[in-house]
Amino acid sequence: MKKNNLAKKIYLLVPKQLWLQMKITTLLILLTTFCLQANDSYSQNVKVSLDIQNATITEIFREIENRTDYRFFYNKTLLNTEKRVSVNSNEKEVSAILDQLLAGENVSYTMVNNYIVITPKENEETNSPGVTQDNRKTVIGIVTDEQGEPIIGANIIEKGTTNGTVTDIDGKFNITVSTDSSVLLFSYIGYKSVEIPVGEQTTINVQLQEDTETLEEVVVVGYGTQKKVNLTGAVSSIESKSLTVAPVANTTNALAGRLPGLTVIQNSGQPGADRASLNIRGFDSPLVIVDGIEAEFHTIDPNMIESISVLKDGAAAIYGSRAGNGVILVTTKRGVQQKPSITFNSNLTLQGVTSMPKPTNAGQYAELEREKWIQSGRPIEQAPFTEEQIRKYYDGSDPQYPNTNWYNELIRDWAPQQQYNLSVRGGNEAVKYYGFVGYLNQQSMWKQNGGNYNRYNLQSNIDASVTKNLTFQLDLAAIIEDKIFPSRPQSAGGDNVWQDFWNTLPIYPATLPDPTKISYADGGGTGGAHVTSNHELMGYNKGDNQNFKGTGTLNYTFPGITGLSAKVLVNAIVNYNKSSTFSKPVQYYRYDIASDTYTLAGALGNKAQLSINQSRNSSITTQASLNYDRIFSDIHHLTILALFEGIDYKGDWISASRDNFLSPAVEQLYAGDNSTAKNNGSASEMGRMSYVGRLNYSYKGKYLLEATLRADASAKFSPTKRWGYFPSISAGWRISEENFMQNADNLDNLKLRVSYGQSGNDNVVNFQYLSGYTLQGFAGYLIGDNPLKAIAPSVIPNPNLSWEEIRIMGAGIDFSFFQRKIYGEADVFYRERTGIPGTRQSTLPSTFGASLPQENINSLDNRGFEFMLGTYFNINDFEFDISGNVAYSRDKWIHYEEPEYTDPDEIRLRKVSGNWTDRLFGYKSDKLFGSQAEIDALTFMQDNNNNTSLRPGDVRYINTNGDDRLDWRDQIELGARFPHWTMGLNINARYKNFDLTTLFQGAFAYYTDVWLLRSIRVYSEEVYNLRWTEEKNNTDALVPRMGGSSLNGEASDYRYKEAGYLRLKSASLGYNIPKELLNQISIEQARIYLAGTNLLTFDRLKKYNIDPEAPFGNAGYYYPQQRTISFGINVSF
Structure with missing residues (x-):
C-alpha cells in the first residue's frame, strides 16, 4: 500500500484505543485520495467572517467547514468539547481564528491543502530513548511498509494494557513501557499485526506486510x-x-x-x-x-x-x-x-467423464442375453446364443464374432477445451476504462464429428468525469455463441443419442472394409450411436446466439446540498437466436466375410429435411433515482434512496421447415418439397413499473437500521390487482463497538442482525384476467372439401388473480477474533409463500369448452440455517486461509389444492398439504429371494398372481401393513429427492511464490435412482458384475436376476439409494515468477498454474459408476459431468 509524499505533510493522530482504528484509517484514505487529486494547494490565507456566541469548539469547526472548503480531522478526546467560547471576526484568516480558539489547549494543528488536522502537542521530555526516573523504558522506532515507505497512524500498543501511541507523518513513534518484559503490538488496518518483545531494546524498527483480506x-x-x-x-x-x-x-x-x-x-x-x-x-x-x-x-x-x-x-x-x-x-x-495494465490469460483444458456406466463387451452381452432368456423360464434350446458362440465373442479371434468396445470407439478419454482472454484496465482523474475480449472453445466427448461450442465475450466499461459534479458511464457488452452438434438430442431423457448408445450392440463391427459404407449395429432402429453421434453422417443441429447489451448512466452530485446526488440509467438488451436442424438419410450395411458381400440392413430417414427457428427478444430498462448520503455530528449516518424503474419486454419467434429434399448437399429451405412447407410464429409484450424507497441509518457505527419499500406493477394482472407493495426492515447491533467491549482485546467484530421482508412473484401466464381463444393446430372441421381449423376458449378469465406473496424472517450473527484469525457467521431463517397460483379441484362439464382459471390458493413454507467458520494464520513464509460452510433448508406445503383424503394410507402417502415438498416413496426391501422355498413361505401375495411369477433372485419386499397382499399401501417414505444439506470447504495456502487453492463441495441427505435394468439392448458392466446369479445365489446382490419379475423395478429402497457426496470441486497450484526476472522483460506479473475441477468424489454410488449429480432417473441417459485438468498462464504488462 504505497503512500504519496504529500501525505507526509499530514500529521494524523488517532487515540490509543483500538476501537477507533477503522474510523481513522478511513479518514486517512479519504485524505490521501483528495491530496492526490489536488492540482493546487488550498490557500492557507483564506479569510472568513464569524459571529458566534457561546458555542462549543466542534460547533465552530463545523461553521468554518460550512463557509469554506476546509475539513477538520481530529480526535474529540483531545479537546474540551464542553467548553463554550465566542468568536467575532471580520474577514480574518482561518489560521488566526484557530490560534485564538485553541489557545490554552494542549493541541496544535497542521494545514495541508484544504485539510486541518488537530494533534496533541509533543512532550519534548519523551523524545529521547532510555530509562525514565520511575524505571519505565522509552522505546523509539519507525514503522514502514514493504516498499520502505513510512506508515502514518500505525498503532503501537503495550500488550495487555491500554498504553499506546501511533506513528507520525514520518512513520516514527515513541512509547514508554512499564518493564523490559513488555511486548509491543504493531498494527494497522490492511496490514498483518506484529508482536515484538522489548527486552533491552530502546530502538525498534518494524516493517508491516500488507494483508488484503x-x-x-x-x-x-x-x-x-x-x-x-x-x-x-x-x-x-x-x-x-x-x-x-x-x-x-x-x-x-x-x-x-x-x-x-x-x-x-x-x-x-x-x-x-x-x-x-x-x-x-x-x-x-x-x-x-x-x-x-x-x-x-x-x-x-x-x-x-x-x-x-x-x-x-x-x-x-x-x-x-x-x-x-x-x-x-x-x-x-x-x-x-x-x-x-494489460492482462492476458490462456489455458488449455482436458475434459473427461467423472462417472458413467460402460456397456458390456460382446461376450458379456451374449452371456447376459442367454441368461435372461433362460431365467425368464423360456426353452433353453431357443436361447439367442450358444455357449460356443459366447466363447467366440469373448475370444475375439474369429472375425465372424466381433467384439466391439463401443465406449472406446465413440467416446474420447479427454476432450480439449481452449480459453483465451485479454483485458486492459487503467485511467486517470478524467476517464477510467476497462476492456475485455475472451474466446472459449469446447469440443464434444464424441470422437467422430461430435460437435463443438464457441463463445466470444466482449466488454467495455468507461467512466468519465464530465464536470466536477457530473460523471458518465457507458457499458457495452456482446456475447456471441455458435455451436454445432448432431441433430439427435443429447439432453437427459428418453429419445436421444444416449438411448442409441445403449442400443448399439457390441457383436457388430465398428467399421467395414469399404469405408464408404456404414456398419449396421442396431441402435434401436437408428443403426447405432456411431451414426447418430456424428453430425457429418446424420445431420446437425446448429445454434447461433447473439446477445448485445448497452447501458448509459449519468451521476450528478448537487453542489449546494451536501450528500445529495441523482442518477439516471438507460439500458437496452437485444438477443438474437437462430437454430437450424438438418437431418440427412443414412444407409447402413451388414458385411459377410466369407462371401465378401454387403447387404443393406436399413436406413435412418428417407430424405433430408430442414427446420429453422429464429427468435428476437429485447428489453429496455429505465432507472431514475435520488440518493442522499450524509453524516451528522460525526455519529448519525443517514442514507436515503428514492428510485423509479421501468422495464419493457418484447419478443417474437418464427419457424419454417421443409422435408423431402432432392439432395442433402443443399442445406437451404428452397431445396425442400414445397408441399411439405410449414411455418409458424408468435409475438409477445410485457412490462413492469416500480417505485423503490430505502432508508439506512447508523448511529455511531454500532446501531444499524435499514428499511425498504417497493411498489411493483405487472401487466400480467388486471388493473385492480396490478400493484403489489413489498416492505422490509432489518436492524443490526455491532456489539464490538460498545464501550463495555473495549477491553475485549481479542474481539475484532461482533454483530447481531435481524430482518423481515416481503416480496412477490408474478410467474404466471400473461393476461389471465382477459377472455381469449386458442387457435387449434389441427383441422377440426370439414366443410365441403375444405378442412378448417377451429378456435376454442382458452380458460375462464380471473380478474382477481394477483401476486404471490412471500414473507421471510431471519436472524444472524457475524464475528471475528484475534485480528481475523478466527471469523465466521451464522443465520437462521423462515420463509412463507402464500397465494401460489393453483387450480381448484372442481370440474366442469366437457361440453363447457374451457378449463377453470388459476387462483391464488396454494401456500408453503421453508426453514433452515447456515453457518460459516474460517481461520487465517501465517507461519514465517506460509500463509493459510481455511473456511468451511454448512447449510440446511427444506420446503413444506401449508396448503395444496387436492382431493379431500379420508383413507389413512392416502393421507399418509398422497396428501400433499402439511408435508415436505420432495418426499420419495417406495417399498421396503429385504434382499433377494434365495430359494423357491422362501417364495412358497410368503404369507402374502407379492406379485398379485399368487406369486407364480417370482423366482429366486427376485427382490423380496416387506408387507408393512401385514395384510394378504403387497400394494401401494405398503409403501413408506424413503427420503428426499433433493439435497437439503450442503457444505463447502475452502483451503487457500501460500508459500513464497507458490499458491495452492482447493475447494471441497458436498451435498447430503437425498436419494437418486440407480436402476440399471432399463428397456435397452445392452446392459452395463456394472449390471454384469453386480447381478444375482444362480451359481452364487448372492441374495445381497445389487442387481436382481436377469429376466426377472417386472416388480423388481418398482419404486423401493432397492432402486433408490443415498446419493450424498463430498467432491474435490476445484484445485489449483500456481507459481508466481519472481519480479526480479520479470522486470528485465517489462512484465509486471506472471503466474503459471495447473488446475482441475471435479477431481475426486467420495460417495456411495461408486459401485454403480453413477455421478451423484446425475439427473434423477436418467443415469447413463445424459451427457455426463466432466472432470477437467487445465494448464494455464496469466501475464500482466
Missing part, C-alpha cells in the same frame, strides 16, 4: 454498495479470484460450495449446455442482476467479473416481485486510476 470490504447490494460491517441482512459475496481458481466454461459451476445457502447442481457436462441449476436456501431459481440490470450470467467469462453477491433474506426485498427466491448480483470489472 482485512481491508474494509465493500459489498454490492440492491441498487448500490454498503460496507460489509454495516450490513443488516444476510448477504454473502465472493470476489473474482475465487471464481477463477480453476478454469470453467460456465460461471455457475464456479459457485459450488463457495457461498453458504447457495445450492449448485450440475446435471450435464455438454459443451454449451453445462449450466448448473442454482437455488438459494432451497428456493426456486433466483433473480440475477448484472451491473444493475436483470440478465443471465452463465455465459459471462468469469475473468470479467469483479464480485458476486447473494441476497438471501429481507435484503432481497428491494427487488420486490422478482426477488422471492433471492437475488444474485454480478458486478463486472471497471477502470481504475492507474497506468494502463
